[in-house]
Amino acid sequence: MNIVHIDELELIPVGDRGLQWRPIRMRFGIRAFGTNAYTADVGNEVVEEHTEGNVGHEEMYVVISGRATFTLDGEEVDAPAGTIVHLPDPSVRRAAVAEEPDTRVLAIGAKPGEAFQPSAWELGFKASKMEPKEAVSYVEEHMDEYPESAATYFNLACFRALAGDPEGALDAIERAAEMDPDEVRKWSENDSDLDSIREDPRFKEATSA
Amino acid sequence: MAEYNVVHLDEIERASYLGSNLIPVRYTLGFRAAGTNAWAADTGGQLIPPHTEDAGSEEMYVVVRGRAKFTVGEEKADVPAGTVVYVPPEVFRTAEAEEDGTVVFAVGGKIGQPFDGGNWDTYAVADELRRGDRVEEGREVLRQAREDRPDSWAMAYNSGCWEVFAGNHDAAFEHLRRARELNADAVRPYLDEDSDLDPLRDDPRWEELTK
Numbered sequence: 277m278n279i280v281h282i283d284e285l286e287l288i289p290v291g292d293r294g295l296q297w298r299p300i301r302m303r304f305g306i307r308a309f310g311t312n313a314y315t316a317d318v319g320n321e322v323v324e325e326h327t328e329g330n331v332g333h334e335e336m337y338v339v340i341s342g343r344a345t346f347t348l349d350g351e352e353v354d355a356p357a358g359t360i361v362h363l364p365d366p367s368v369r370r371a372a373v374a375e376e377p378d379t380r381v382l383a384i385g386a387k388p389g390e391a392f393q394p395s396a397w398e399l400g401f402k403a404s405k406m407e408p409k410e411a412v413s414y415v416e417e418h419m420d421e422y423p424e425s426a427a428t429y430f431n432l433a434c435f436r437a438l439a440g441d442p443e444g445a446l447d448a449i450e451r452a453a454e455m456d457p458d459e460v461r462k463w464s465e466n467d468s469d470l471d472s473i474r475e476d477p478r479f480k481e482a483t484s485a
Numbered sequence: 486m487a488e489y490n491v492v493h494l495d496e497i498e499r500a501s502y503l504g505s506n507l508i509p510v511r512y513t514l515g516f517r518a519a520g521t522n523a524w525a526a527d528t529g530g531q532l533i534p535p536h537t538e539d540a541g542s543e544e545m546y547v548v549v550r551g552r553a554k555f556t557v558g559e560e561k562a563d564v565p566a567g568t569v570v571y572v573p574p575e576v577f578r579t580a581e582a583e584e585d586g587t588v589v590f591a592v593g594g595k596i597g598q599p600f601d602g603g604n605w606d607t608y609a610v611a612d613e614l615r616r617g618d619r620v621e622e623g624r625e626v627l628r629q630a631r632e633d634r635p636d637s638w639a640m641a642y643n644s645g646c647w648e649v650f651a652g653n654h655d656a657a658f659e660h661l662r663r664a665r666e667l668n669a670d671a672v673r674p675y676l677d678e679d680s681d682l683d684p685l686r687d688d689p690r691w692e693e694l695t696k
Contacts, residue, residue: 277560278571282547285569300545304571308543308594309519313569334518336510338590340549341567348489355491358549358588362490362514380567382547384592388517391597 278304282313282340282380288405294320297401300382301394309392310385313340316374322381325371328363331395333385337361337372342379344372393423400431408438426456434469445470446478453482461485490514494523494549494588500613502605503534508588509606520593520602523549526582532589535579538572544593546570546580551587555580603630604639611647620651638667646681657682658690665694 285298298313300306310333316322322344328335337346339359346353346361349368355361363370372381386392399422403411412435419428429452436445449470453460464470464483473479492513500507508523510516524532532553538544546555546569553564557578564570564580572578574596580589594600607630614623627644634640645660661682664672676682676695685691 277555277557277562278573279555279562279564279568281565281568283567300569304545306543306545306571307596308541309592309600311545311592334516336514336516336518336521338547338549340547340590346491353489353491356493358494360490360492360494360510360514362492362516363488364490364515364517365488368489382590384519384521386518386594386600389599391599392519392594 282315282382285313287315288401290401291321291324293324295322295324299398299402302398302402307392307394310383310395312383312398314381314383316379318374318377318379320374321371322374322379323370323372323383325369327369328366328385332366332387333395334366334388335363335370335383335385337363338382338384340380340382342374342376344379344381345375346370346372394421396422396425396428398422399428403431403435408435408440411435412439412441412444424455426452426460429455430460430463433473434467437470437472440472442473442476445473446476446482449473449479450482494525494590498613499525500609501616502609502612505531505534507606507609509610510590511603512606512610517600519600520544520606521591522606523588523590524580525586525588527585527587528582530582531579532582532587533578533580533591535577537577538574538593539595540574541596541598542574542593543596544572544578544591546572547590547592549588549590551582551584553580553587553589554583603634604637604643607640608643608647612650615647615651623647624651636667638664638671641667642672642675646679649681649684654685654688657685658688658694661685661694 288297290297294316296315300311314322339355339357341357343356346355403414415432429448433445433448461483497508497513506525511521526532548564548566548568550566555562555564555570557572558576611623611626631640641660641664645657648657
């Protein structure tokens with residue numbers, strides 16, 4: 277049987293506010309809908325502050341245990357275990373903080389009216405925990421499972437740069453910049469992962485206004 | 486004001502469905518991204534109605550509270566709160582509660598297709614209202630559902646079955662005719678075999694409907 281307790285799922289720290297991402301969709305290879313769990317210690321982030329504006333996902337969060345305070349476009353919502361928070365509007369800025377020990381939150385999301393496609397951020401988050409060379413192999417091996425995106429090529433550029441492959445990193449940053457020049461310029465500005473290729477004319481060309 | 490909905494699982498009005506207690510989350514919230522419902526039972530009670538999903542339909546269950554005994558295919562497992570069970574398409578599954586107040590959350594969708602469910606759970610809500618002598622409220626649930634999804638043969642068909650139980654055969658024939666117009670091939674086997682429609686079979690209009 278495909279069965280796992282949320283606490284036994286892989287724990288991938290995300291960001292700098294204590295968020296613990298527990299990948300469910302990847303664990304089971306689910307392709308029909310997006311779903312993940314999140315855990316956090318008291319006072320830490322249990323839903324990362326974000327909007328779904330870029331992917332248009334409608335989301336639902338279910339507090340499985342513990343208690344969380346959600347902040348939805350600045351409004352605070354108390355959410356004890358058993359609470360469901362539904363966000364039909366992708367542009368609402370959402371975040372949540374754990375208020376009790378063992379707070380676990382389940383997230384479900386997809387774009388209404390479209391066949392589900394997994395989000396590219398999963399790949400970047402998962403690989404970010406690995407050594408650079410391993411991360412490069414992981415992303416290269418799995419990127420076909422996701423819609424082609426600037427974010428994936430950008431992440432690949434970062435991992436290749438850290439792994440000592442400047443030519444490969446430049447290829448990836450050029451591909452990312454072709455797909456979404458404005459975002460890639462912003463992402464590139466302060467990302468120290470790319471410092472080893474920052475002075476290269478190809479990098480400057482790809483990320484110039 | 487930000488646009489969002491907040492509801493507790495215990496606040497949602499339940500509906501009995503195939504021997505289980507449905508917490509109709511998707512219907513209550515109008516969620517459009519995936520099938521999302523929950524099931525509640527006390528010790529020994531049925532949580533998930535025994536069933537097999539079609540090819541391409543993936544489902545995932547999360548025990549929110551209590552403890553459940555799952556059967557998936559030939560396997561059985563004791564599943565405590567906080568546990569996720571993934572069931573691939575075309576595999577039999579059911580679950581019963583091993584503690585009072587057990588709640589299981591369910592998520593489902595079809596690979597490679599936009600979410601297009603919401604027939605059976607809407608029907609369950611309307612049927613619960615009908616059985617609770619709130620017939621007009623139940624009828625309104627289905628009317629709204631047909632308005633939201635005018636091309637859904639299943640919604641029209643289910644409305645027909647519902648009107649049979651409500652005793653309004655005129656309305657039943659109207660919905661069943663509409664269902665047939667929308668998808669004759671899909672409706673045909675149900676017209677032939679669904680015992681819900683038995684009270685209509687001697688009506689002179691039946692022949693017209695099924696010819």
